[in-house]
Amino acid sequence: MGDRGLAHTMRLMTRVLSGIQPTGDLHLGNFVGAVRHWASDQHQHDSYYCIVDLHALTLEQDPAELRAKTLQVGALLLAAGLDPDVCTIFVQSHVPAHPQLSWLLECVASFGELRRMTQFKDKTAKGGEGAARAGLFTYPVLMAADILLYHADRVPVGDDQRQHLELARDIGERFNSRYGEIFTIPQAAIPKVGARVMDLQDPTIKMSKSRSSPQGKVSLLDPPEVITRKIKRAVTDVDSEVRYDPKAKPGVSNLLELLAVATDSTPKELAAKYDQYGPLKNDAAAAVVEFLRPLQTAYADIIADPAGVTKVLAAGADKAESVANPTLAAAALAMGLLPRS
Ligand code: TRP
Numbered sequence: 001m002g003d004r005g006l007a008h009t010m011r012l013m014t015r016v017l018s019g020i021q022p023t024g025d026l027h028l029g030n031f032v033g034a035v036r037h038w039a040s041d042q043h044q045h046d047s048y049y050c051i052v053d054l055h056a057l058t059l060e061q062d063p064a065e066l067r068a069k070t071l072q073v074g075a076l077l078l079a080a081g082l083d084p085d086v087c088t089i090f091v092q093s094h095v096p097a098h099p100q101l102s103w104l105l106e107c108v109a110s111f112g113e114l115r116r117m118t119q120f121k122d123k124t125a126k127g128g129e130g131a132a133r134a135g136l137f138t139y140p141v142l143m144a145a146d147i148l149l150y151h152a153d154r155v156p157v158g159d160d161q162r163q164h165l166e167l168a169r170d171i172g173e174r175f176n177s178r179y180g181e182i183f184t185i186p187q188a189a190i191p192k193v194g195a196r197v198m199d200l201q202d203p204t205i206k207m208s209k210s211r212s213s214p215q216g217k218v219s220l221l222d223p224p225e226v227i228t229r230k231i232k233r234a235v236t237d238v239d240s241e242v243r244y245d246p247k248a249k250p251g252v253s254n255l256l257e258l259l260a261v262a263t264d265s266t267p268k269e270l271a272a273k274y275d276q277y278g279p280l281k282n283d284a285a286a287a288v289v290e291f292l293r294p295l296q297t298a299y300a301d302i303i304a305d306p307a308g309v310t311k312v313l314a315a316g317a318d319k320a321e322s323v324a325n326p327t328l329a330a331a332a333l334a335m336g337l338l339p340r341s
Pocket of ligand 1: 019020021052142155156161
C-alpha cells in the first residue's frame with residue numbers, strides 16, 4: 001500500500017475543507033449558508049477552514065484593509081463557534097505549500113480548461129481580459145491546491161463554486177494517472193437549497209459580498225439599529241398579500257425566510273401568521289437582531305485581544321502544515337523534482 005493509501009486507511013473520519021475570502025464584510029447569507037454549518041460539521045468531520053487571502057489578491061485590495069479583514073474573519077469564525085481545539089482554522093498565506101503546489105498543478109492544468117471557467121469570464125466581462133491579473137486566471141488552480149493538499153473528501157461550497165471544484169477533481173485525477181496516486185479526489189458538498197438568504201434590495205439574487213449594495217445585505221457586524229433599518233426598508237412585492245412563494249413574491253418570501261432562519265421555524269408556517277408586510281418586517285428585524293446578538297457579543301470579546309486571534313491562527317497554520325507539507329513533498333517527488341536533502 002502506498003503512503004497515501006495507508007494514510008487514507010488510518011483516517012477514520014471524513015475530512016472536510018472549505019475556504020472563505022477575507023474581502024468585504026461577512027454577511028448573514030455567509031453565516032446561514034456556510035459558516036454555521038462549518039460549526040456543526042467540525043464535530044462530525046476532521047475539518048479544515050482556510051481564510052484564503054492569496055485568492056483575495058486576484059482583485060485590487062487595500063493592503064491595510066486586507067490585513068485587518070483577515071484578522072476579522074478569523075475572529076468571526078471563532079465567534080461563530082469554530083473551536084480551534086476541534087477543527088483547524090488557518091490563513092492560506094501562512095502555509096506556503098499552497099502556492100507551491102499551485103505551481104506544480106499549473107503544469108498539470110491546461111490553458112484551455114482555465115479559459116472555460118465561467119467566473120473568469122464573468123469577472124473580466126467588464127474590464128476585458130487584457131487588464132485582468134494573471135492570478136485571476138490561475139485562481140482555480142490555487143483553489144485545487146487548497147483542497148488537494150489536505151486529502152479532503154468533502155468540500156462544502158456554494159453553487160457558484162461547482163465548476164472550480166469539478167476542475168480540482170479533474171486536475172487531481174490527471175495528476176494521479178500521470179504521476180502516481182498522490183491525491184484524494186474530493187466530492188462537492190453543495191448544500192440542498194435549505195435556507196437561502198436573498199439580497200434585501202433585489203430579492204431575485206443571493207445576498208452577496210461583491211454584488212449586493214450595502215442596503216442589500218446584513219453584515220454580521222452591523223449594529224442592531226442598522227440591521228433593523230435595512231430589513232424595514234427591504235423591497236417587498238407589489239400586492240400586499242403575505243404568502244411564501246419565492247418565484248412570484250421574492251421580497252416577502254425572503255422576509256419570511258429570514259424570520260424562519262432566526263426563529264428556527266419554516267417560512268410556510270410563518271406566512272399563515274401575517275396578513276400585512278409591516279408587522280412581518282418588524283418581527284423579522286427583531287428576530288435577526290436577536291439571532292446575531294450572541295455572535296456579535298462573542299466577536300467583541302475575541303477581537304478585544306487581537307494577539308490571541310493571531311496566536312490561534314498560527315497554531316492552525318502549524319496543524320495545517322503537518323498535513324500539507326508531506327503532500328507537497330510527495331507531489332514534487334512524483335513529478336521528478338530533486339529533494340533538497
Ligand atoms: N473560491 C472560493 C470562493 O470564492 C473560496 C475558496 C478558495 C475555497 N479555496 C477554497 C472554497 C477551497 C472551498 C475550498 O468562495
